[in-house]
Amino acid sequence: MIPVIEHLAVLPILLPLAVGAFMLLFDERRRLFKMVVSLATVATLLAIALTLVALVDMPTGDRWSTIIVYPLGNWxxxxxxxxxxxxxxxxxxxxTALLAGATLLFAMARWHKAGPRFYTLFLLLLTGLNGAFLTGDLFNLFVFFEILLAASYGLVLHGSGTARVRAGLHYIPINLVASSLFLIGVSLIYGVTGTLNMADLSRMMPTLEPQSRMLMEAGAAVLGIAFLVKAGMWPLSFWLPTTYAAAxxxxxxxxxxxxxxxxxxxLRLFLLCFGDEAGASADFGALWLYYGGLATIVFGGIGVLASQSMQRLGGYAVLVSSGTLLAAIGTGNSAVISGALFYLVTSTFAIGAYFLLVELIERGQAAGADVLAVTLEIFGDPEEDIEDEDEEVGVAIPATIAILGGAFVACTALLAGLPPLSGFIAKFAMLSALMNEAGxxxxxHWVFVFxxxxxGLATxxxxxxxxxxTLWVPTETEIPRVRAIEAIPVGALLFLCVALTVMGGPAMRYMEATAQILYWPSEYSRDVLGSASAGTISGAPITPVPASSQGGAP
Known part of the structure; x- marks a missing residue:
């Protein structure tokens, strides 16, 4: 194999980390240089991610899916x-790479100047995110978790202002508490098993003694709370709408x-350590995930309806997305999880596009316009009844408003799950799999459907x-000035959702294969623990698993 290909697994971590540290050597007057280097770094990460997706989707011998295992230092x-x-x-x-490219391009219009070290913090955030997705052990998961949190602290406060500082004072302590819970959970798990390697934990789960199993489950529960805080499950999600609205x-x-x-x-730890092969611990916590996810959807839906600002509405839409994914994991059905993975991708792009779009729409509004509009909606406008003899008739909608309005309609359709876009396909795949279970x-399950x-109706x-x-009622607001570098990222994210709609068949086949492989923890453990050198490539066997795996659903 080509030597460079062997080391692709580590580049998504090393590249943004090295470039982010390198840019600390230059002051803020070299913004153009930092802009070009950061954009090139994200473009390289995108190329690496595309290559890795192609590699893992490639058959190897009698295997129809590839797993790349990279032991650092060949230990x-x-x-x-x-x-x-x-x-x-x-x-x-x-x-992550696609979303990072769009948001970085948008920030280059003006937001990168709003605070110091923006590009370094952004690349460190990518380092933590990529590391969390790639690591195979809990200790390094904690390390990368802390890297992405440290970067996010600075990014939440980027641009300063009272609202951001207030949100940061909530966001930072809450995540510090979550980090402490993470350490407690990891310590309990290591004390019981003597290992933090995920594959090794999966291998040991069926053989644990009852006393050790109880401590293992306690450690997993504490660890789960730490990540449910980050996922935004109710009632641990009170910080999220305010933080996202202020950023x-x-x-x-x-x-x-x-x-x-x-x-x-x-998803990773639940199916590795508490899947069907976990013995007495099979489906541990599934009920909490299922009903917690449903409660989060309800809370997010109520918040969406009650939101007076478009930014807070986006924050509650994030909670609806998280609740849907948690409930889908709690069903324990691989077909539902494949639809949930499709929904994860679609909702991430749609919510990202929504936050960027809201900033463009609200440029032409005065401060507090959202609250004023709600007040007028409830109590009415006393000047509505006054006839305006000079009212213009037949004035065309300005081009900028038309473009922003079209993008807003697309975001609405995606987040509400309206046909024919990918949000509808994702929800239909989940509900169809849920309703097609045997027996x-x-x-x-009917509660989940409802x-x-x-x-979706509330959204x-x-x-x-x-x-x-905001867009179609005549007001005295000015038409916002939108630059091409700001419109292109919004259009690109929406285009990706449209592409997922058009290429729904191949995309769903990838998601189905991904969900099925997650139900082979023994194969994952064998491939990881059997590796001996950097760049080892193994794969999942050709024999298919059932399309629907029961368990976990209440």
């Missing part, structure tokens, strides 16, 4: 640090992938109301 696992690239990790790397537009858009870190880790359909559809009502009063 064999479980004693050495190992990076693992499978279908799920490669998918998350690709989504500047490109950072709020980039944070759309931050909640998915918690989702990713929960009688339990009441809890809650998911109700949340449709709230976003339609906001769009009408």
């Amino acid at each position: 064999p696992p479980p004693f050495g640090i190992v990076l693992v690239v499978d279908r799920l990790a490669a998918l998350m790397l690709l989504v 500047c537009a490109p950072i709020a858009a980039m944070f759309a992938i931050m909640t998915k870190v918690g989702i990713y880790v929960i 009688d359909i339990p009441v809890s 809650v998911l559809m109700a949340s 449709l009502i709230a976003m339609s109301r906001n769009g009408i009063r």
